[in-house]
Amino acid sequence: GAVVSQHPSWVICKSGTSVKIECRSLDFQATTMFWYRQFPKQSLMLMATSNEGSKATYEQGVEKDKFLINHASLTLSTLTVTSAHPEDSSFYICSAGWGETQYFGPGTRLLVL
Amino acid sequence: EDQVTQSPEALRLQEGESSSLNCSYTVSGLRGLFWYRQDPGKGPEFLFTLYSAGEEKEKERLKATLTKKESFLHITAPKPEDSATYLCAVGNYGGATNKLIFGTGTLLAVQP
Numbered sequence: 392g393a394v395v396s397q398h399p400s401w402v403i404c405k406s407g408t409s410v411k412i413e414c415r416s417l418d419f420q421a422t423t424m425f426w427y428r429q430f431p432k433q434s435l436m437l438m439a440t441s442n443e444g445s446k447a448t449y450e451q452g453v454e455k456d457k458f459l460i461n462h463a464s465l466t467l468s469t470l471t472v473t474s475a476h477p478e479d480s481s482f483y484i485c486s487a488g489w490g491e492t493q494y495f496g497p498g499t500r501l502l503v504l
Numbered sequence: 505e506d507q508v509t510q511s512p513e514a515l516r517l518q519e520g521e522s523s524s525l526n527c528s529y530t531v532s533g534l535r536g537l538f539w540y541r542q543d544p545g546k547g548p549e550f551l552f553t554l555y556s557a558g559e560e561k562e563k564e565r566l567k568a569t570l571t572k573k574e575s576f577l578h579i580t581a582p583k584p585e586d587s588a589t590y591l592c593a594v595g596n597y598g599g600a601t602n603k604l605i606f607g608t609g610t611l612l613a614v615q616p
Contacts, residue, residue, distance in 0.1 A: 393550070425603070434591065434608040435548070484547045491536045491595065493604055495547035 392418050395487050397496035404475055405504055412470045412499045414485030420465035421487035426458070429482045429498075441468045475503040506531045510592050510607035517582055517614050525577040525610045527592030535595035537575050538604060539568050542589045551577075551590075582614045 394417040404410050414424055422443045427435040439460050440448045447460035457479075459471040468487075472479055480503045486493040509528045517523055529537065536555050540548035552561045554570040561568050565586065567578040577590055589611045593604040 395547075397547075435606050437603070437606075440603060482545075486547075492538065492550060492553055494550055495540070498545070498547045500545070 393489050393492070393494040394418050395485065395494050395496040397485055397499050399499060400497060401500050401502075403502045403504065406476050407474055410472045410475055410501060412472075412483055412485075412501075414468045414470070414487070414496055416466045416487040416489075416494075419487070419489045421489060422465060423488040424462060424468040425486045425488070425493060426460060426468075426470050427484045427486070429484060435484065438470075472501065475501070477503045479503050506594065506596050506605050508592055508594055508605050508607035510590075510610050512610060513608070514611040515613070517579075517612070519583055519614055519616050520581045522578070522580045522582070524579070525590055525592075525612070527575040527577070527607055528573060529575070529592075529594050530573075531594050531596045531605070533597035535597050537570055538593045538595070539575070539577055540591040540593065542591055542609070548591055579612070582612075584614045584616050587612055587614045 396415045398413045424441040426438045428438050429435050437450050438453045441460045441462040443462045443465050449455045462468040482498050484498040486495040507530050511526045536553050538553050539551040542548040552568040557572045559570050565580050569576045589609045591609045593606045595604050
């Protein structure tokens with residue numbers, strides 16, 4: 392139980408384009424989902440908390456107009472990186488809360504050329 | 505300020521050589537302490553949740569313990585497949601539901 396999926400697992404895009412990443416909880420409902428970013432050999436950096444049916448809460452320093460988050464249902468949250476630039480290249484990981492525990496997706500590797 | 509510190513940053517063990525990883529924390533009100541394992545290029549995999557001092561949990565070669573200030577992840581007779589980064593995180597009362605504060609992790613390498 393408590394399986395979280397992400398799609399796509401890999402994406403390469405040109406600078407200036409937008410990229411959408413999906414996060415789904417497959418066997419449970421999650422009122423809260425989280426989006427993280429991870430740089431090589433570093434720990435997870437929380438970007439935002441996504442609540443079903445309401446606006447996401449962004450961490451300090453994260454541009455909400457650049458990283459659009461939508462949590463339209465209890466099993467789906469999406470992260471859209473708008474007007475992506477090479478510095479947005481990173482490993483993006485989502486998680487879904489079930490009880491007290493967060494369960495993580497497998498991650499999405501984004502490369503912006 | 506709530507904080508999580510893990511040590512050592514990296515640990516190299518021989519197969520069968522038992523050891524412990526440390527997670528020290530300061531938190532206003534502990535909602536839970538979580539251990540995760542992360543393999544390269546993958547999302548963290550949940551291992552344990554501990555809620556109160558004195559609690560212990562085991563899974564195969566791993567055993568997690570909790571005191572009021574720190575948690576230990578004991579690895580008994582490790583195998584090469586135990587090589588990974590082990591992450592510790594805490595949740596606090598008063599914060600957003602399920603929100604976690606992560607340490608920087610311990611990179612474990614087990615050599616055959």
